[in-house]
Amino acid sequence: MNKNLVNKILITIGFLFIYRLLAYVPVPGVDTAVIASFFDSHQSDALGLFNMFSGNAVQRLSIISLGIMPYITASIIMELLAATFPTLGQMKKERDGMVKYMQIIRYATIVITLIQAVGVSVGLQSLTGPTGNSAILADHTTFIMLSAVSMLAGTMLLMWIGEQITQSGIGNGISLIIFAGIVSAIPRAIGQTIEMVNTGAMSFIIVIAILALILTTVGIIIYVELGERRVPITYAKKTMMQNQNKRVMNYIPIKVNLAGVIPVIFASAILMFPMTVLSSSTNPAIQAIADYLNPNSYFFNFLTFVFVVFFAFFYASITFNAKDIADNLKRQGGFIPGIRTGDATREFLNETASRLTFTGALYLGLVATLPFMIIKGMGVPFFFGGTAVLIVVQVALDTMRKIEAQIYMSKYETLSAVGL
Numbered sequence: 001m002n003k004n005l006v007n008k009i010l011i012t013i014g015f016l017f018i019y020r021l022l023a024y025v026p027v028p029g030v031d032t033a034v035i036a037s038f039f040d041s042h043q044s045d046a047l048g049l050f051n052m053f054s055g056n057a058v059q060r061l062s063i064i065s066l067g068i069m070p071y072i073t074a075s076i077i078m079e080l081l082a083a084t085f086p087t088l089g090q091m092k093k094e095r096d097g098m099v100k101y102m103q104i105i106r107y108a109t110i111v112i113t114l115i116q117a118v119g120v121s122v123g124l125q126s127l128t129g130p131t132g133n134s135a136i137l138a139d140h141t142t143f144i145m146l147s148a149v150s151m152l153a154g155t156m157l158l159m160w161i162g163e164q165i166t167q168s169g170i171g172n173g174i175s176l177i178i179f180a181g182i183v184s185a186i187p188r189a190i191g192q193t194i195e196m197v198n199t200g201a202m203s204f205i206i207v208i209a210i211l212a213l214i215l216t217t218v219g220i221i222i223y224v225e226l227g228e229r230r231v232p233i234t235y236a237k238k239t240m241m242q243n244q245n246k247r248v249m250n251y252i253p254i255k256v257n258l259a260g261v262i263p264v265i266f267a268s269a270i271l272m273f274p275m276t277v278l279s280s281s282t283n284p285a286i287q288a289i290a291d292y293l294n295p296n297s298y299f300f301n302f303l304t305f306v307f308v309v310f311f312a313f314f315y316a317s318i319t320f321n322a323k324d325i326a327d328n329l330k331r332q333g334g335f336i337p338g339i340r341t342g343d344a345t346r347e348f349l350n351e352t353a354s355r356l357t358f359t360g361a362l363y364l365g366l367v368a369t370l371p372f373m374i375i376k377g378m379g380v381p382f383f384f385g386g387t388a389v390l391i392v393v394q395v396a397l398d399t400m401r402k403i404e405a406q407i408y409m410s411k412y413e414t415l416s417a418v419g420l
Helices: 003-022 032-039 048-056 069-084 086-092 095-124 139-169 173-184 188-197 202-224 239-243 263-280 284-292 298-319 322-332 343-378 386-417
Strands: 229-230 252-256
Touching: 003 139, 003 173, 003 386, 048 173, 048 263, 048 322, 069 086, 069 095, 069 139, 069 263, 069 298, 095 139, 139 173, 173 188, 173 263, 173 386, 188 202, 202 343, 202 386, 229 343, 252 343, 263 298, 263 343, 263 386, 298 343, 322 343, 343 386
Parallel strands: none
Antiparallel strands: 229 252
């Protein structure tokens, strides 16, 4: 294996190991035993969802309890603003502008993190353990300040780790952090399931049904993720003669799911932000709203479906630029058989991409919500849903593609070096 690829893999593993270590660093001034006992009875609700995305950091009230979600929320806001305001959209396309764009996201992340950290801190003030001891060991005002600063530091560290993985490692750093958090919770979930089977709290038939559902979901995800529409391309004879010693792709691959895992992550981030803030209130009206946003509710899953579909269309419109593809084809002397070059090609590609995105959006929405709805009455002792499976499988596939691309690039450079 190429030395450069090995170094990138080791860098990625090293940063993910640091991320997992941070999950065991608690916020100052908190009784972790009280927090742990409280979470034992909240594995399948909103707190279970938080815990899953943070890699059990919430259960330990770690400094990274808020995870990378504040950064993702800030990124979503900026993407929506960039699509609305042309000036901001143009900033993304320029090299210097992109630096400013990312800086704005970082500042927005700080604001969102502080809001969520204060909300969590206020909510913990009324939390007590089985013996009546408080979860907070310090003065309330002091604790709010300590927790806000420590959680902000934790989130900023995660943001930095994600950027370092993206730049120096393999794959998308932010996605891999979420991936690592979800995967780290699997052994505990398996242990809880085995314990429930041994004690008779869950039947073996239900376990088999859950495994079958997971395998089916994984199979569907892999099948759709690898699916693509290959639009045939024909090149003029002169162009083909000029490129006779080169590999010329004679089709345009358009994936069924153009947006990848982004819509699912974005939808989760959008829904978790209000849940974090609302959970700290004792007001009956606000608590009623929080109950509607509980991951166990049908309304939450309906919102998840809507947001996933919306972001699938939104992100696909950003990543797939039919005009640029049509212009490049025209310059290279290529055309789609039966379609005129220029605007006709652009319209054809847009229409094709829209149909595929519609299918891909429905697939993402259904997989993110349907498995949870199926197993809702099975008594699973941990939060489980298609969202987790989607993220794990899609990030794994994307990382494998990047590793494969690095291997091919290494072979190409080796052949070029020897003059072949």
